[in-house]
Amino acid sequence: MSPPGVTGSGRPDPAAVSCLRVTPPVCRVRCGCAEESPMSLDADIARRRAPIEPIDRYDYGTYSSVEPLFLHCAALPHGSAERLLVRERLIVIHLPLARHIARRFDRRGAESDDLLQVASLGLVKALDRFDPARGTEFLWFAVPTVTGEIRRHFRDQGWSVRVPRRLQEMSMAINAATVELSQRNSRFPTSGDLAGYLRVSRQDVVDGMAAGNSYVAASLDRPVGTDPDSVSVGEMIGVEEYGFAVVDNHQSLIPLMAQLPDRERRILGLRFVDDMTQTQIAEEIGVSQMHVSRLLTRTIADLRTGLLERT
Structure with missing residues (x-):
């Protein structure tokens, strides 16, 4: 044989x-x-x-169209090559769903490519966790899963400065309440309006608004206008001008200096204008150095007291 x-x-x-x-x-x-x-x-x-059946014939919005693929994938052993191929086809079929959900979160400070990548990752997680034997449609399970993945990305990676989660949630609640109250009252809501709508204190609203300013950090080197050669934001930020305090003190000292005796006024001029030492001043006016020191100390104390009384 x-x-x-x-x-x-x-x-x-x-x-x-x-x-x-x-x-x-x-x-x-x-x-x-x-x-x-x-x-x-x-x-x-x-x-x-082998030629793969075109995915155009599948409509992810109609579960009956893709249910046979889910049942077939669930029946295959884990790790098998055929299961991986069916899983890959299911991912490709449902990618438009991930793109649609990602577009809902555009213009919130995150890159569109990053949102699409996070949404696609959430889609893969939903496919791996979905059990067709439960009798529910995949969309009912996938949409919350992908949306939650994107929201988790905003919570963990979207903030330029990490703030407590309580303030993050308060900031998002304030944004939603602002839209609602603006449409209802035809005006921008005040902090009191937001506090009453959200049933929180006004201080919580203020803290939430401050936390919202930490979501996106603007570069100080960013141009102010559309012209790239225009001045930067950092050049427009004001600084404390110490010269104002000098002018204010000078104007306040003028009447106080006029009230001093001639000898004390001359000693101050020799010390702080001509930059002479106490010994040189003593020789100039004919007194001892110790006496000059006592006169300077007393005169400066009188001027300081006069300035404090004026302020």
Whole structure:
């Protein structure tokens, strides 16, 4: 008796050769190969290169259209090559859903490509967790999962400055309440309006607004206008001008200096205008250095007291 796959003349059986290009179940029927025989590498490559049914015939919005794929994927063993292929097809079919959800979060300070990537990751997680045996449609499970993934991205990665989660949630609630009250009252709501609508204190609203300013950090090197050669934001920020305090003190000292005796006024001029030492001043006016020191200390104290009384 010839072995399986070999004819009586010793040549390979054509049916056995064809088993390299079909799946194992068909191979067992046609040539009688052992059930536990592994699929050959050529058969696996041929199956992967086989023409794939176009995904245009599937509508992710109609669950009955894609339900057979979900049931087929669930019936396949985990880690098998065929399950990975079916899973990949399901991901491609539902990618428009991820793009649609990602577009809902545009213009919130995040890049569109980043949102699409996060939404696609949420779609993959939803596909891996979905169980068609429960009898629910995939969209009912996928939309909250993808939306939650995007919201988690905004919460964890979207803030330029990390603030407590309580303030993050308050900031989002304030944004939603602002839109609602603006449409209802035809005006921008005040902090009191927001506090009454959200049933929180006005201080909580103020803290939430301050936290919202930390969401996006603007660069100080950013041009003020549309012209890239215009001045930057940093150049427009004001700084404390100490010269104003100098002018104010100078104007306040003028009447106080006029009230001093001539000798004290001359000593102040020699010390702080001509930059002379106490010894030189003593020789100039004919007194001891200790006396000059006592006169300077007393005069400066009198001027300081006068300035404080004026302020």
